[in-house]
Amino acid sequence: MKFYIPPQIPRLAIAFAIFISLFLLLRHFLVPDTFGKYGHYRAASLIDNEQPEIHYSGQEACFKCHQNIEDKKAQDVHSEIHCETCHGPGEKHVISSKAEDIFKPSGREFCGKCHALNAAKLKSAVFQIDLEKHNVGKNCIECHNPHQPWEMKK
Amino acid sequence: MGNEKIRISRRKFLKNATMVAGAAFGYAWLKSSQVLLFAAEPKDESLPWYGIVIDIQKCIGCGSCAKACKNENDVPKEPFFFRTWIEQYTVKNDGSVNIVSPNGGIDGFVQTVPTEEIFKSFFVPKMCNHCAKSPCIQVCPVGATYDSPEGVVLIDEKYCIGCRYCVQACPYGCRFIHPVKKVANKCTLCYHRLKKGLAPACMEVCPTGARMYGNLRDKNGELVKFLKEHTTQVLRPHLNTGSKLYYNALSSEVR
Numbered sequence: 214m215k216f217y218i219p220p221q222i223p224r225l226a227i228a229f230a231i232f233i234s235l236f237l238l239l240r241h242f243l244v245p246d247t248f249g250k251y252g253h254y255r256a257a258s259l260i261d262n263e264q265p266e267i268h269y270s271g272q273e274a275c276f277k278c279h280q281n282i283e284d285k286k287a288q289d290v291h292s293e294i295h296c297e298t299c300h301g302p303g304e305k306h307v308i309s310s311k312a313e314d315i316f317k318p319s320g321r322e323f324c325g326k327c328h329a330l331n332a333a334k335l336k337s338a339v340f341q342i343d344l345e346k347h348n349v350g351k352n353c354i355e356c357h358n359p360h361q362p363w364e365m366k367k
Numbered sequence: 368m369g370n371e372k373i374r375i376s377r378r379k380f381l382k383n384a385t386m387v388a389g390a391a392f393g394y395a396w397l398k399s400s401q402v403l404l405f406a407a408e409p410k411d412e413s414l415p416w417y418g419i420v421i422d423i424q425k426c427i428g429c430g431s432c433a434k435a436c437k438n439e440n441d442v443p444k445e446p447f448f449f450r451t452w453i454e455q456y457t458v459k460n461d462g463s464v465n466i467v468s469p470n471g472g473i474d475g476f477v478q479t480v481p482t483e484e485i486f487k488s489f490f491v492p493k494m495c496n497h498c499a500k501s502p503c504i505q506v507c508p509v510g511a512t513y514d515s516p517e518g519v520v521l522i523d524e525k526y527c528i529g530c531r532y533c534v535q536a537c538p539y540g541c542r543f544i545h546p547v548k549k550v551a552n553k554c555t556l557c558y559h560r561l562k563k564g565l566a567p568a569c570m571e572v573c574p575t576g577a578r579m580y581g582n583l584r585d586k587n588g589e590l591v592k593f594l595k596e597h598t599t600q601v602l603r604p605h606l607n608t609g610s611k612l613y614y615n616a617l618s619s620e621v622r
Binding site for chain 2: 253255327
Protein backbone atom coordinates (compact mmCIF):
# COMPACT_ATOMS: atom_id res chain seq x y z
CA MET A 214 0.00 0.00 0.00
CA LYS A 215 1.41 3.35 -1.00
CA PHE A 216 1.55 5.76 1.87
CA TYR A 217 -0.49 8.77 0.91
CA ILE A 218 -1.45 11.83 2.97
CA PRO A 219 -4.28 13.84 1.55
CA PRO A 220 -3.48 17.60 1.46
CA GLN A 221 -6.27 18.51 3.92
CA ILE A 222 -4.66 16.49 6.71
CA PRO A 223 -1.58 18.74 7.18
CA ARG A 224 -3.84 21.81 7.05
CA LEU A 225 -6.10 20.35 9.68
CA ALA A 226 -3.06 19.40 11.77
CA ILE A 227 -1.81 23.00 11.66
CA ALA A 228 -5.23 24.33 12.59
CA PHE A 229 -5.39 21.90 15.50
CA ALA A 230 -1.88 22.78 16.65
CA ILE A 231 -2.76 26.49 16.68
CA PHE A 232 -6.02 25.83 18.52
CA ILE A 233 -4.40 23.61 21.14
CA SER A 234 -1.48 25.94 21.79
CA LEU A 235 -3.88 28.90 22.10
CA PHE A 236 -5.92 26.88 24.56
CA LEU A 237 -2.83 25.98 26.60
CA LEU A 238 -1.67 29.60 26.57
CA LEU A 239 -5.06 30.88 27.74
CA ARG A 240 -5.27 28.15 30.33
CA HIS A 241 -1.86 29.11 31.65
CA PHE A 242 -3.07 32.65 32.34
CA LEU A 243 -6.60 31.80 33.44
CA VAL A 244 -5.94 29.00 35.93
CA PRO A 245 -4.76 30.59 39.17
CA ASP A 246 -1.57 29.57 40.95
CA THR A 247 -1.83 26.63 43.34
CA PHE A 248 -5.05 25.41 41.67
CA GLY A 249 -5.14 21.62 41.81
CA LYS A 250 -2.37 21.22 44.37
CA TYR A 251 -4.60 19.27 46.78
CA GLY A 252 -7.73 18.89 44.69
CA HIS A 253 -10.02 20.77 42.35
CA TYR A 254 -9.53 24.10 44.10
CA ARG A 255 -7.03 26.88 44.78
CA ALA A 256 -4.74 25.65 47.56
CA ALA A 257 -4.00 29.27 48.53
CA SER A 258 -7.65 29.61 49.51
CA LEU A 259 -6.90 27.52 52.60
CA ILE A 260 -4.59 30.32 53.73
CA ASP A 261 -7.29 32.91 52.93
CA ASN A 262 -9.71 31.02 55.15
CA GLU A 263 -7.25 31.18 58.04
CA GLN A 264 -7.00 34.96 57.85
CA PRO A 265 -10.13 36.30 59.60
CA GLU A 266 -9.42 37.70 63.05
CA ILE A 267 -10.91 36.02 66.08
CA HIS A 268 -13.46 37.83 68.26
CA TYR A 269 -13.88 35.16 70.93
CA SER A 270 -10.68 34.65 72.91
CA GLY A 271 -11.51 31.52 74.85
CA GLN A 272 -11.73 31.45 78.64
CA GLU A 273 -8.04 30.73 79.18
CA ALA A 274 -7.38 34.29 78.06
CA CYS A 275 -9.94 35.59 80.61
CA PHE A 276 -8.47 33.66 83.51
CA LYS A 277 -5.04 35.16 82.98
CA CYS A 278 -6.38 38.32 84.69
CA HIS A 279 -9.62 37.15 86.34
CA GLN A 280 -8.25 34.34 88.48
CA ASN A 281 -10.75 35.20 91.25
CA ILE A 282 -13.72 34.57 88.93
CA GLU A 283 -12.28 31.22 87.86
CA ASP A 284 -12.08 30.15 91.52
CA LYS A 285 -15.59 31.43 92.22
CA LYS A 286 -17.07 29.75 89.16
CA ALA A 287 -15.39 26.43 89.93
CA GLN A 288 -17.38 26.08 93.15
CA ASP A 289 -20.86 26.20 91.64
CA VAL A 290 -23.14 25.01 88.85
CA HIS A 291 -21.89 27.55 86.31
CA SER A 292 -18.39 26.07 86.39
CA GLU A 293 -18.66 24.50 82.93
CA ILE A 294 -19.95 27.68 81.28
CA HIS A 295 -17.29 29.69 79.50
CA CYS A 296 -17.06 33.44 80.19
CA GLU A 297 -17.96 34.53 76.68
CA THR A 298 -21.26 32.66 76.73
CA CYS A 299 -22.70 35.52 78.78
CA HIS A 300 -20.15 38.29 78.31
CA GLY A 301 -19.97 38.07 74.52
CA PRO A 302 -16.89 38.34 72.33
CA GLY A 303 -13.90 39.27 74.49
CA GLU A 304 -10.94 39.70 72.17
CA LYS A 305 -11.31 43.51 72.12
CA HIS A 306 -11.34 43.59 75.93
CA VAL A 307 -8.40 41.18 76.16
CA ILE A 308 -6.35 43.61 74.09
CA SER A 309 -7.55 46.90 75.64
CA SER A 310 -8.44 45.76 79.21
CA LYS A 311 -11.11 48.49 79.20
CA ALA A 312 -14.40 47.82 80.97
CA GLU A 313 -16.47 49.31 78.14
CA ASP A 314 -15.11 46.73 75.69
CA ILE A 315 -16.91 43.85 77.37
CA PHE A 316 -20.64 43.22 77.71
CA LYS A 317 -22.05 43.05 81.23
CA PRO A 318 -25.38 41.25 81.02
CA SER A 319 -28.27 41.95 83.36
CA GLY A 320 -32.01 41.51 83.46
CA ARG A 321 -34.53 38.72 83.72
CA GLU A 322 -34.78 38.19 79.95
CA PHE A 323 -31.07 37.53 79.66
CA CYS A 324 -30.99 34.85 82.35
CA GLY A 325 -34.30 33.58 81.02
CA LYS A 326 -32.78 32.63 77.69
CA CYS A 327 -31.40 29.61 79.47
CA HIS A 328 -33.52 29.40 82.61
CA ALA A 329 -37.04 30.22 81.45
CA LEU A 330 -39.47 27.30 81.55
CA ASN A 331 -39.84 25.55 78.21
CA ALA A 332 -41.14 22.07 77.41
CA ALA A 333 -38.29 21.58 74.95
CA LYS A 334 -35.63 21.80 77.67
CA LEU A 335 -34.88 18.64 79.57
CA LYS A 336 -35.06 19.12 83.33
CA SER A 337 -31.68 17.43 83.63
CA ALA A 338 -30.12 19.84 81.12
CA VAL A 339 -30.89 23.12 82.90
CA PHE A 340 -32.56 24.43 86.05
CA GLN A 341 -35.73 26.18 84.95
CA ILE A 342 -37.93 28.72 86.66
CA ASP A 343 -41.25 30.27 85.74
CA LEU A 344 -40.37 33.91 85.02
CA GLU A 345 -44.00 34.92 85.56
CA LYS A 346 -44.09 33.59 89.11
CA HIS A 347 -40.56 33.73 90.51
CA ASN A 348 -39.95 37.08 92.32
CA VAL A 349 -41.62 39.16 89.59
CA GLY A 350 -40.14 42.63 89.10
CA LYS A 351 -36.78 41.78 90.57
CA ASN A 352 -33.53 41.49 88.67
CA CYS A 353 -31.99 37.99 88.99
CA ILE A 354 -28.60 39.36 90.03
CA GLU A 355 -30.17 41.16 92.99
CA CYS A 356 -30.25 37.79 94.77
CA HIS A 357 -28.04 35.47 92.73
CA ASN A 358 -24.37 35.95 92.01
CA PRO A 359 -24.15 35.00 88.34
CA HIS A 360 -20.71 33.48 88.79
CA GLN A 361 -21.88 31.43 91.77
CA PRO A 362 -25.69 31.25 91.50
CA TRP A 363 -26.39 29.38 94.72
CA GLU A 364 -24.40 31.74 96.94
CA MET A 365 -27.38 33.99 97.64
CA LYS A 366 -26.93 37.68 98.24
CA LYS A 367 -28.83 39.01 101.26
CA MET B 368 -7.24 4.43 -1.11
CA GLY B 369 -10.98 4.44 -0.87
CA ASN B 370 -11.24 1.36 -3.02
CA GLU B 371 -8.80 -0.76 -1.06
CA LYS B 372 -10.08 -3.80 0.75
CA ILE B 373 -9.86 -4.15 4.48
CA ARG B 374 -7.17 -6.75 5.03
CA ILE B 375 -8.09 -8.01 8.44
CA SER B 376 -9.88 -11.24 9.21
CA ARG B 377 -13.21 -11.17 11.00
CA ARG B 378 -11.80 -13.22 13.86
CA LYS B 379 -8.91 -10.80 14.41
CA PHE B 380 -11.20 -7.78 14.20
CA LEU B 381 -13.58 -9.16 16.83
CA LYS B 382 -10.66 -10.10 19.08
CA ASN B 383 -9.16 -6.61 18.92
CA ALA B 384 -12.51 -4.90 19.39
CA THR B 385 -13.28 -7.01 22.48
CA MET B 386 -9.89 -6.19 23.96
CA VAL B 387 -10.37 -2.45 23.47
CA ALA B 388 -13.88 -2.54 24.94
CA GLY B 389 -12.71 -4.64 27.89
CA ALA B 390 -9.84 -2.31 28.62
CA ALA B 391 -12.13 0.75 28.48
CA PHE B 392 -14.63 -0.92 30.78
CA GLY B 393 -11.92 -1.97 33.26
CA TYR B 394 -10.39 1.49 33.27
CA ALA B 395 -13.76 3.17 33.82
CA TRP B 396 -14.58 0.81 36.66
CA LEU B 397 -11.21 1.33 38.34
CA LYS B 398 -11.42 5.08 37.92
CA SER B 399 -14.90 5.41 39.43
CA SER B 400 -13.99 3.33 42.46
CA GLN B 401 -10.93 5.50 42.96
CA VAL B 402 -13.13 8.57 42.94
CA LEU B 403 -15.34 7.04 45.61
CA LEU B 404 -12.36 6.12 47.75
CA PHE B 405 -10.98 9.59 47.43
CA ALA B 406 -14.24 11.15 48.52
CA ALA B 407 -14.54 8.92 51.56
CA GLU B 408 -10.99 9.04 52.83
CA PRO B 409 -8.60 11.88 52.05
CA LYS B 410 -4.91 11.27 51.72
CA ASP B 411 -3.05 13.20 54.37
CA GLU B 412 -3.27 11.09 57.52
CA SER B 413 -1.22 13.49 59.63
CA LEU B 414 -4.02 16.06 59.66
CA PRO B 415 -7.18 15.66 61.74
CA TRP B 416 -10.39 14.68 59.97
CA TYR B 417 -13.07 16.71 61.69
CA GLY B 418 -16.46 15.48 62.72
CA ILE B 419 -19.15 17.14 64.81
CA VAL B 420 -21.62 15.86 67.37
CA ILE B 421 -24.74 17.71 68.50
CA ASP B 422 -26.53 16.31 71.52
CA ILE B 423 -30.20 17.22 71.24
CA GLN B 424 -30.88 16.18 74.83
CA LYS B 425 -28.46 18.81 76.08
CA CYS B 426 -29.57 21.71 73.88
CA ILE B 427 -31.64 24.27 75.80
CA GLY B 428 -32.25 26.64 72.91
CA CYS B 429 -30.50 29.64 74.48
CA GLY B 430 -29.23 30.83 71.10
CA SER B 431 -25.69 31.49 72.31
CA CYS B 432 -24.22 29.50 69.42
CA ALA B 433 -26.11 31.33 66.68
CA LYS B 434 -25.27 34.68 68.25
CA ALA B 435 -21.59 33.84 68.72
CA CYS B 436 -21.38 32.61 65.14
CA LYS B 437 -22.71 35.90 63.82
CA ASN B 438 -20.27 37.87 65.97
CA GLU B 439 -17.25 35.74 65.20
CA ASN B 440 -17.75 35.49 61.45
CA ASP B 441 -19.33 38.91 60.78
CA VAL B 442 -22.44 37.28 59.37
CA PRO B 443 -25.04 39.88 58.27
CA LYS B 444 -27.47 40.61 61.12
CA GLU B 445 -30.65 40.21 59.06
CA PRO B 446 -32.78 37.37 60.43
CA PHE B 447 -32.37 35.22 57.33
CA PHE B 448 -28.60 34.91 57.09
CA PHE B 449 -27.28 32.17 59.34
CA ARG B 450 -24.29 29.89 59.41
CA THR B 451 -25.84 28.13 62.37
CA TRP B 452 -29.33 28.40 63.79
CA ILE B 453 -31.67 26.55 66.13
CA GLU B 454 -35.09 25.13 65.36
CA GLN B 455 -37.69 24.22 67.95
CA TYR B 456 -39.80 21.20 67.08
CA THR B 457 -43.03 20.71 68.97
CA VAL B 458 -44.97 17.52 68.28
CA LYS B 459 -48.60 17.97 69.31
CA ASN B 460 -50.89 15.32 70.67
CA ASP B 461 -52.76 15.20 67.34
CA GLY B 462 -49.49 14.26 65.60
CA SER B 463 -48.90 17.56 63.82
CA VAL B 464 -45.47 19.14 64.13
CA ASN B 465 -44.87 22.82 64.81
CA ILE B 466 -41.41 24.07 63.78
CA VAL B 467 -40.26 27.56 64.72
CA SER B 468 -36.96 29.42 64.53
CA PRO B 469 -37.50 33.11 65.38
CA ASN B 470 -34.34 35.00 64.33
CA GLY B 471 -32.56 31.66 64.23
CA GLY B 472 -33.10 31.32 67.97
CA ILE B 473 -30.70 34.16 68.80
CA ASP B 474 -33.23 35.86 71.08
CA GLY B 475 -34.24 32.62 72.76
CA PHE B 476 -37.51 30.73 72.41
CA VAL B 477 -40.96 31.18 73.89
CA GLN B 478 -43.16 28.10 73.78
CA THR B 479 -46.27 29.13 71.80
CA VAL B 480 -48.05 25.79 71.94
CA PRO B 481 -50.16 25.36 75.10
CA THR B 482 -48.62 22.83 77.50
CA GLU B 483 -51.63 20.48 77.44
CA GLU B 484 -51.34 20.08 73.65
CA ILE B 485 -47.64 19.16 73.65
CA PHE B 486 -46.71 15.55 73.03
CA LYS B 487 -43.01 16.30 72.99
CA SER B 488 -40.73 19.20 72.18
CA PHE B 489 -37.03 19.61 71.52
CA PHE B 490 -34.45 21.92 69.97
CA VAL B 491 -32.38 21.05 66.91
CA PRO B 492 -29.32 23.21 66.25
CA LYS B 493 -28.43 23.21 62.58
CA MET B 494 -25.20 24.02 60.80
CA CYS B 495 -23.10 22.85 57.87
CA ASN B 496 -22.76 19.05 57.95
CA HIS B 497 -19.28 19.20 56.40
CA CYS B 498 -20.21 16.27 54.16
CA ALA B 499 -17.51 13.98 52.82
CA LYS B 500 -19.42 13.57 49.55
CA SER B 501 -21.08 16.93 49.57
CA PRO B 502 -23.54 17.93 46.86
CA CYS B 503 -22.52 21.59 47.07
CA ILE B 504 -18.95 20.81 46.01
CA GLN B 505 -20.09 18.60 43.18
CA VAL B 506 -22.22 21.31 41.59
CA CYS B 507 -19.71 24.16 41.81
CA PRO B 508 -18.80 24.97 38.21
CA VAL B 509 -15.51 26.72 39.02
CA GLY B 510 -14.01 24.80 41.94
CA ALA B 511 -14.65 27.61 44.41
CA THR B 512 -15.93 25.34 47.14
CA TYR B 513 -14.02 22.34 48.32
CA ASP B 514 -13.31 19.83 51.03
CA SER B 515 -10.16 20.90 52.88
CA PRO B 516 -7.60 18.23 53.82
CA GLU B 517 -9.11 18.37 57.33
CA GLY B 518 -12.57 17.53 56.03
CA VAL B 519 -13.94 21.05 56.39
CA VAL B 520 -16.05 22.30 53.50
CA LEU B 521 -14.78 25.78 52.66
CA ILE B 522 -15.43 28.52 50.12
CA ASP B 523 -12.87 30.34 48.01
CA GLU B 524 -14.39 33.81 48.14
CA LYS B 525 -11.99 35.20 45.54
CA TYR B 526 -12.91 32.53 43.06
CA CYS B 527 -16.65 32.16 43.65
CA ILE B 528 -18.78 33.63 40.87
CA GLY B 529 -21.97 33.79 42.96
CA CYS B 530 -24.00 31.50 40.69
CA ARG B 531 -25.99 30.04 43.64
CA TYR B 532 -25.82 26.44 42.42
CA CYS B 533 -24.42 25.37 45.79
CA VAL B 534 -27.15 27.22 47.70
CA GLN B 535 -29.70 25.13 45.84
CA ALA B 536 -27.72 21.92 46.08
CA CYS B 537 -27.27 21.88 49.86
CA PRO B 538 -30.03 19.61 51.18
CA TYR B 539 -29.62 21.12 54.66
CA GLY B 540 -30.07 24.76 53.64
CA CYS B 541 -26.74 25.77 55.13
CA ARG B 542 -25.61 28.23 52.47
CA PHE B 543 -26.56 31.74 51.48
CA ILE B 544 -25.29 34.49 49.22
CA HIS B 545 -23.54 37.21 51.22
CA PRO B 546 -25.49 40.43 50.52
CA VAL B 547 -22.35 42.60 50.37
CA LYS B 548 -19.69 40.26 48.98
CA LYS B 549 -22.20 38.66 46.54
CA VAL B 550 -20.53 35.28 46.93
CA ALA B 551 -21.60 32.10 48.69
CA ASN B 552 -21.13 32.00 52.45
CA LYS B 553 -21.38 29.20 54.97
CA CYS B 554 -20.06 27.68 58.18
CA THR B 555 -16.31 27.09 58.04
CA LEU B 556 -16.27 25.24 61.37
CA CYS B 557 -14.36 28.42 62.35
CA TYR B 558 -11.40 27.24 60.28
CA HIS B 559 -9.45 30.35 61.36
CA ARG B 560 -9.94 29.35 65.00
CA LEU B 561 -9.19 25.66 64.51
CA LYS B 562 -5.86 26.62 62.95
CA LYS B 563 -5.05 28.67 66.06
CA GLY B 564 -5.97 25.78 68.34
CA LEU B 565 -9.25 27.34 69.51
CA ALA B 566 -12.67 25.71 69.45
CA PRO B 567 -15.27 26.96 66.95
CA ALA B 568 -17.14 29.95 68.40
CA CYS B 569 -20.45 28.08 68.73
CA MET B 570 -18.80 25.32 70.74
CA GLU B 571 -16.80 27.79 72.83
CA VAL B 572 -19.98 29.44 74.09
CA CYS B 573 -22.39 26.50 74.34
CA PRO B 574 -23.31 26.51 78.05
CA THR B 575 -24.37 22.86 78.22
CA GLY B 576 -21.71 21.30 75.99
CA ALA B 577 -24.34 20.18 73.50
CA ARG B 578 -21.91 20.69 70.64
CA MET B 579 -18.65 18.81 70.21
CA TYR B 580 -16.08 18.62 67.49
CA GLY B 581 -13.16 16.26 67.18
CA ASN B 582 -10.86 14.16 65.08
CA LEU B 583 -12.63 11.18 63.52
CA ARG B 584 -9.26 9.53 62.84
CA ASP B 585 -8.35 9.49 66.52
CA LYS B 586 -9.99 6.22 67.53
CA ASN B 587 -9.39 6.95 71.22
CA GLY B 588 -10.54 10.54 70.98
CA GLU B 589 -13.55 12.01 72.74
CA LEU B 590 -15.64 12.30 69.60
CA VAL B 591 -15.18 8.70 68.51
CA LYS B 592 -15.83 7.61 72.09
CA PHE B 593 -19.11 9.53 72.07
CA LEU B 594 -20.11 7.97 68.75
CA LYS B 595 -19.38 4.52 70.15
CA GLU B 596 -21.42 5.01 73.27
CA HIS B 597 -24.47 6.75 71.80
CA THR B 598 -26.96 6.02 69.06
CA THR B 599 -26.29 8.89 66.71
CA GLN B 600 -27.81 9.69 63.35
CA VAL B 601 -27.08 12.10 60.52
CA LEU B 602 -29.70 14.22 58.81
CA ARG B 603 -31.15 12.81 55.57
CA PRO B 604 -29.00 9.68 55.45
CA HIS B 605 -30.79 8.48 52.30
CA LEU B 606 -29.12 11.26 50.31
CA ASN B 607 -25.71 9.68 50.90
CA THR B 608 -24.00 13.02 51.47
CA GLY B 609 -21.42 11.52 53.82
CA SER B 610 -22.46 13.99 56.50
CA LYS B 611 -20.00 14.28 59.38
CA LEU B 612 -22.46 16.03 61.71
CA TYR B 613 -23.89 13.39 64.03
CA TYR B 614 -26.98 14.06 66.13
CA ASN B 615 -27.54 12.24 69.38
CA ALA B 616 -31.18 11.42 70.19
CA LEU B 617 -32.46 12.67 66.84
CA SER B 618 -36.20 12.28 66.48
CA SER B 619 -37.75 11.13 63.21
CA GLU B 620 -39.75 14.36 62.88
CA VAL B 621 -36.59 16.31 62.12
CA ARG B 622 -36.14 17.26 58.50
